[in-house]
Amino acid sequence: MTIEEILRLRDQVWDEHPLIIERAVLPTLAAKDALGRVWALGRKGRGSIAFFAQPLSGKSSCAELLLVEMKRKKPGCGVLIFEVVEDTNPAEGRLLSEILNQIDYAPKIARDLAGKRTQVHRALLALSGEARHLFLIFDEAQELSCDEFAWLKSVINRLVRDRVKVTVVLFGQVELKEKRQQLKAARSDLEKRFMSTLNEFKGIQNAAELEPLLAAIDAGSEFPAGSGLSYLQLLLPRFYESGGRLAGSSALFWRELKQQRLPGVGTVVAMSSVAGFLASFFIHLRGEDGPDLKVTPELLQKVHVI
Amino acid sequence: MSSDASEPVGFVAYLPEHWENNSLFGAYAAIGRFNLCRAYDIAKLVERPLRTLQPRRPPSTTHLLEFMSWVRRLEVATDEIEHPLLRRVVSKARQDEEEVPSEWRRPQVFWCPECMKLDQHKAIHQHRALWFCPEHQVRLEQFCGYCGQHNGYRIFFDREPLRCHGCGCRLDGVDDGTCSRIAVPGVVRYEDELTCRVAERVWIAGLPWSSGLPRPLGISPHDVRIYVAERMRKVDPSPQSRVLSQYFRFRPQQQVTNFPVRSRNEAISRIAAQAHSLARRSGHACMQDTHEGLGEHSLPCPCRMGFSLWVSRTRTRQVETAPWSDDVNLLAYEGSHLGLCLSVSWMAHAQAQLMGKTSANGMMLAFWNLPAEVRSPSLRKEEIPDTCAFASHTFQWSAVRCSYVGGQVTRLGEALSALEDRTLRHVEGDAIADASWIMNQITAADRR
Numbered sequence: 135m136t137i138e139e140i141l142r143l144r145d146q147v148w149d150e151h152p153l154i155i156e157r158a159v160l161p162t163l164a165a166k167d168a169l170g171r172v173w174a175l176g177r178k179g180r181g182s183i184a185f186f187a188q189p190l191s192g193k194s195s196c197a198e199l200l201l202v203e204m205k206r207k208k209p210g211c212g213v214l215i216f217e218v219v220e221d222t223n224p225a226e227g228r229l230l231s232e233i234l235n236q237i238d239y240a241p242k243i244a245r246d247l248a249g250k251r252t253q254v255h256r257a258l259l260a261l262s263g264e265a266r267h268l269f270l271i272f273d274e275a276q277e278l279s280c281d282e283f284a285w286l287k288s289v290i291n292r293l294v295r296d297r298v299k300v301t302v303v304l305f306g307q308v309e310l311k312e313k314r315q316q317l318k319a320a321r322s323d324l325e326k327r328f329m330s331t332l333n334e335f336k337g338i339q340n341a342a343e344l345e346p347l348l349a350a351i352d353a354g355s356e357f358p359a360g361s362g363l364s365y366l367q368l369l370l371p372r373f374y375e376s377g378g379r380l381a382g383s384s385a386l387f388w389r390e391l392k393q394q395r396l397p398g399v400g401t402v403v404a405m406s407s408v409a410g411f412l413a414s415f416f417i418h419l420r421g422e423d424g425p426d427l428k429v430t431p432e433l434l435q436k437v438h439v440i
Numbered sequence: 441m442s443s444d445a446s447e448p449v450g451f452v453a454y455l456p457e458h459w460e461n462n463s464l465f466g467a468y469a470a471i472g473r474f475n476l477c478r479a480y481d482i483a484k485l486v487e488r489p490l491r492t493l494q495p496r497r498p499p500s501t502t503h504l505l506e507f508m509s510w511v512r513r514l515e516v517a518t519d520e521i522e523h524p525l526l527r528r529v530v531s532k533a534r535q536d537e538e539e540v541p542s543e544w545r546r547p548q549v550f551w552c553p554e555c556m557k558l559d560q561h562k563a564i565h566q567h568r569a570l571w572f573c574p575e576h577q578v579r580l581e582q583f584c585g586y587c588g589q590h591n592g593y594r595i596f597f598d599r600e601p602l603r604c605h606g607c608g609c610r611l612d613g614v615d616d617g618t619c620s621r622i623a624v625p626g627v628v629r630y631e632d633e634l635t636c637r638v639a640e641r642v643w644i645a646g647l648p649w650s651s652g653l654p655r656p657l658g659i660s661p662h663d664v665r666i667y668v669a670e671r672m673r674k675v676d677p678s679p680q681s682r683v684l685s686q687y688f689r690f691r692p693q694q695q696v697t698n699f700p701v702r703s704r705n706e707a708i709s710r711i712a713a714q715a716h717s718l719a720r721r722s723g724h725a726c727m728q729d730t731h732e733g734l735g736e737h738s739l740p741c742p743c744r745m746g747f748s749l750w751v752s753r754t755r756t757r758q759v760e761t762a763p764w765s766d767d768v769n770l771l772a773y774e775g776s777h778l779g780l781c782l783s784v785s786w787m788a789h790a791q792a793q794l795m796g797k798t799s800a801n802g803m804m805l806a807f808w809n810l811p812a813e814v815r816s817p818s819l820r821k822e823e824i825p826d827t828c829a830f831a832s833h834t835f836q837w838s839a840v841r842c843s844y845v846g847g848q849v850t851r852l853g854e855a856l857s858a859l860e861d862r863t864l865r866h867v868e869g870d871a872i873a874d875a876s877w878i879m880n881q882i883t884a885a886d887r888r
Contacts, residue, residue, distance in 0.1 A: 237451045238450050238451045239450065239451050239452075239453070240450025240451055240452050240485050240525075241452060241453075241475040241476075241477040241481055241482065241485070242477055242481060244476055249476055252476060253453075253475065253476055256453050256474055256475065256476075257451065257453040257475075259453070259455070260453035260454055260455055260474070261451070261453070264456065
């Protein structure tokens, strides 16, 4: 593809680019750590792990990353990302219907509870695929009540009886720690089952952690799908063609990013801040792409986060 | 193209074995069962994404035969379809089509009792040339084990694929407490073979001789011979023979009297007179209004159709009477011939109603349409002495309710409806049928 063709393609897809719309899923150290822990847990016939984090630290992106990675590492397995919504009056039927809705279950959902239980069981059984392994990822898990944990336990037990490996991953806000205490007080079995290990999911803490993310923008990513173009190659084609890469400038990026740290969260920079800075960086350089472009501290200082 | 098709993706739970062990028909049933919904619902789920494929205007996915013909003309490769369920359906339809080409496909459901125990149906069961399940070596069944009806090869709105349209039971009748007739395949095979061997030596008066080729619709003459053979061997009737027993009756040998007639024409005229007399006594107005023809509102009566067929067959001499012409009772022969025509017509009308789309006439003609009939060598007389059977031609007249509405009654009904400014909605309604019977009685009394 020539530079002109890439530029034409860039203009066509600019408004949909994951970096520009701040929806890119990129590997961070924390995400890699989560992936490693979940993969190790997948060895067990029935395992559970929980992660808590500050808002906008990339938990949802990590869940998406888990989906892609688990399917890649274990072809034929099933991954279900379930976004929990607070239910002031929880009921088993509603939870089961919600699970079916979130997997976009096409047939009609049964009205009676027994029917819903069977449908959820069979749907998850089918979802577990040929590998007979199901990764259940719950986002915003702090919204789950004790009753809902108990109902989920019965769903999982039924699957395990049918020789399906079930790995439960909980992502939640810091309130997940309180939920753990509540579970411990109310139903110790549920606490042992779902939150025996509670890990903190941290954002980027230093320049070394930023480097793999920038390296992924340089080479490990692709947009549009199937084009063979990395994010950087599409957004700054002349800079890329002349050998320019962002990974080498991770220290410079970090110097700017650490000014965006939220108060009260230590040295951690939220992933939303990173995404916002990167989007602004590429928007700023859209008209200045060229072989002579250099990533300098002055250039990065000019970037105004929108 | 395929990306459009993938837009309304919905998850449908299924296991790989649902596709591997079943035809498309059986897969719909299995997946519907797995999702606690109807097979019809599953079939309907792929209709929307299907509309984006070429050629346009696909038939309903529930009409399996039409759908598979359409899939044969489909210009999209299976791998290009992104909608997971649609890709599976198209792939399975192509696989079924490859296994059983459309010209060899049966329009009714044929099933293996052993596969049915596993809730499976295989595409190969629909192959016209096959009468035994290739996997279990068991004779394929075609009638409901409980009520004996035929079932069309399609997905219906109000019933599951492996259930009977008439009685709602499973086709093998298992959920009614009656186990499948066939318990040990090996034994049954032997029994079936014995019966088939006997059936090959049965000579039914008036029935064309054929070696048991499958008919495009309904049963074959060979099935009738199997029914007679089972009666002779006094074995349990197969589901197919249980159905035939509703429509066919055979006269015991001692009742077949040797009444001397001078010629075949005399035998035919005697039987025709006898048929007219029976028709009059049993209220078959269809036989009295022969000069009027079938009016606009007239419904075909199976007896009338059967009788007409018999007349046309005797006129065109389609029956091989050579082995009978020496000293065999020609009167009994023609009576049996008429009996077969009446019974086949009756069965065709009953089954055609149940099967929906198939016309009774087509079904009846398919039974008699034997290309090898004329060419087949007639058996020598010494080969058939103990195995001849004569069908009865008398019971059908009283058993079949004449649905024919005479011209007089139709005109009367139309006049009445015109007076009341209404259209004649139900010509076949009870009131009109009763009026028809009364009018016929009056006419018959006048004639007397």
